[in-house]
Amino acid sequence: MSDSKPRKRGGRRSPRVSGALPQRPFRQSRNPYAPIEVISADQVNAIHQAALTLLRDTGMRVLSEPARALFAKAGATVANNRVRFDPDMVMEHLRTVPSEFTLDARNPAHNLRLGGNHMVYAAVGGPAYVMDNDNGRRGGTYAEMCNYMKLTQQLNVVHQEGGGPFEPMDLPAHTRHLDICYAQITLLDKSWQTQTLGFERTMDCMNMAAISLGIDVEDFKDRPTLLGIINTNSPLQLDVPMSEGLIAMAEYGQVVAITPFTLAGAMSPVTLAGALMQQHAEAMVGIILTQIVRPGVPVMYGGFTSNVDMKTGSPAFGTPEYTKAAQASGQLARLIDVPFRSSNVTAANDVDFQAAYESQMAIWGALMGGAHLLNHAAGWMHGGLTASFEKLILDAEMLQMMDAYFEPLSVDVETLAVEAVDQVGPGGHFFGSDHTMSRYESAFHAPMISNWESHETWLKNGSVQAPERANKVWKTLLKTYQQPAMDPAVNEALLAYMERRKAEGGAPMN
């Protein structure tokens, strides 16, 4: 037998949401539920101990001389470019990592808390390409990149700009980072992720961030504002540009998320336990380097373990292995009490059913794995090669749903409604009851994209699929975008800094 068919009682009342998009207000989700634990405490500890053993016996190749010198001074053994770590020394330096911290934004209402049960959703960062329904995939321009950033500003559920959504290919590579920073600072008043590829780029972005706050970069040191991703060169290698970025960021009190890219079967063992062990070892090395540079500077533990398609060697994302790895990574990060970064990922080629289920598997893996930062939370496609305009909106829709899911359920005399049920009585309905009427406007989460029309109505209205609806939404959001106000003197200082640095030739290519 079937379940009862849904009964529709349309037309009784038609409370109208205003013409504006039904967005939830800007606020950080807090996860009130216990994270999912996919491995036992003993297994967490076994991975941790194995990682310490690997760091002691095999160590890591560190290509930067200053980084090697810092490790040596802290007690590590350096032979050629190989650095080996005593387990006690690793644990000692992990102890100074703060378990929670705040990232300042230009608009203090957009400051972000990382750690505890707070969650931050960041827009996609770093792809080479852009795509949308109208023009497919292509290299992007600065103007298009600015549009993407405007949407990030517009979407309340996206708390942080993710470091440039895609490369503006029409700008010269040596100075592009300056224009990206300028857009991040002026088009948004939200927190933004910065560029950490080499010393010059890192310093340029920190200088511009300091200017945007009206402070000197020296005053920056006790005011975490910028977050940058540091990838180790898995397996077991830390290269020069990443070392330079890490050291500069830590020195100036800014936050890095150390994220090994441990693709099981390619850059790490084919077994998930092995990939996690290697991720954990590499993450700890990056994390302690920040503490050696500046004890107590905030830092994050990044988990990015996924697997390859063993038929082709292609990377896969949002797989069951990815979900388990994200949740196990959360357990490893909690063991050493470092705030945890995970990501919303998919390797799908189109914004279709596959893209949605892979993203969902990643989101549940990350958020119920206790992630504090959901990186690439909105817009990521093609295994990170492409930023999509429609996916940005559809991810925001899914993030809003998660935000509503994390709202605790209220259980009291009023919400239990024993009296209201008695009043309606057997066989009645609740559409017009006082209990309903006094609550219906805010009773349920209102979606931006989900379409719940009858099939007849949907067909009559042109059979519009979710990505086409998202296409309309981003165009509407772009039309209604308003640039956040900025002190003209600050703007001039930013422009002057950029002009000088461009005249100097920008930053070297790494």
Add this chain to the structure above:
Amino acid sequence: MSDSKPRKRGGRRSPRVSGALPQRPFRQSRNPYAPIEVISADQVNAIHQAALTLLRDTGMRVLSEPARALFAKAGATVANNRVRFDPDMVMEHLRTVPSEFTLDARNPAHNLRLGGNHMVYAAVGGPAYVMDNDNGRRGGTYAEMCNYMKLTQQLNVVHQEGGGPFEPMDLPAHTRHLDICYAQITLLDKSWQTQTLGFERTMDCMNMAAISLGIDVEDFKDRPTLLGIINTNSPLQLDVPMSEGLIAMAEYGQVVAITPFTLAGAMSPVTLAGALMQQHAEAMVGIILTQIVRPGVPVMYGGFTSNVDMKTGSPAFGTPEYTKAAQASGQLARLIDVPFRSSNVTAANDVDFQAAYESQMAIWGALMGGAHLLNHAAGWMHGGLTASFEKLILDAEMLQMMDAYFEPLSVDVETLAVEAVDQVGPGGHFFGSDHTMSRYESAFHAPMISNWESHETWLKNGSVQAPERANKVWKTLLKTYQQPAMDPAVNEALLAYMERRKAEGGAPMN
């Protein structure tokens, strides 16, 4: 900064999965993780106590005289058609419910365990319409229904046929149930859900199931084989056909899942706590009726609380409210120790991005809510009005992913791979290493549908989206379908039974 771009190392080896679809073997998933608890133990108890109060003071309208007589004999207070329940009497009768049981299938290899951490995924049951990519939505025929059942037999991850995927509109309504049962029995050798709308239908299906096992229906009583869904007529009403089905099933030792359809804001309070309270009250009434009829007969607690779109009154599914309600329902079912049924649902109009995220929200709600039976696990569309051929395949894909997710992670010396990482060393790769080579064939879950081609390749191959790939898959599965063997005498007995019952006019319409 971006994360490292995925590196592709194609061509190194090309282990080929055989031409067959990469299905996981038939087996029941077991959930090794603790369920997500969205409410506290105190809140669970408050909902339970409020439900008992509602049943004591307001009670339930029971339209069936025999059902009222059974309740009266068990100590309930009956006035006209209203039945009120003493809380102690409710609790007393809940005590005889088994916390686990086995459902027999025609093929003993397909027997199913319900309860504990075992999970059963059932195909969609009950829609009015069918849809596929080729012909859109329409009324279905018996031949098409048989095709759908063949696919259910073919898909290993679908453990149970769900009670007829859609109505065969070309068959007369009075005798249709006989043809559906015959198809369920002969086209599959898996467990199947039965029809419980009225006494005659229920008995017909039980008689045919007994024939299929070569036993008398009297011998059926200690051999749970059939599962039927019993919906209360929310709010607070149990109608005649459902009462008849429930009583007959319980009398013959068969299993019902008592499932109130408590759509918050329509058939139940607009507050989730209130909807859950009402669901819990109605479910307990149905559950204890089975125990009054036959103490110790297996029975399930069905949770189907969702919400309406407050703009239009349309039912919504796979919403954040649905997810929370599913997980809270699991907590309520565990409180009274009754195996729990939830569902994979969506109100999307097409097999698009929305359908996937709504289904995912429902699957995570159900399975991480501790559901033992995931009803409508594969194929449900349009809020239950339609069964989709493509969604059947895509849901099976997502269920296979969950099955892989529930596989415990192995952590030991071999999988930790400290030695293997040491051997590969900094900057190397694991593609050709012994550790990889000895494991790669079974290291990761292999998908049926997910496409991880490079974007260039995907475009060159025709930009095929997930539902089109699913369309090809179901056609291939249909071509390779082989009917499970059956003793010709059993087949003849089934045909004779049908012939006689058709000659008698079948079952009355309810």
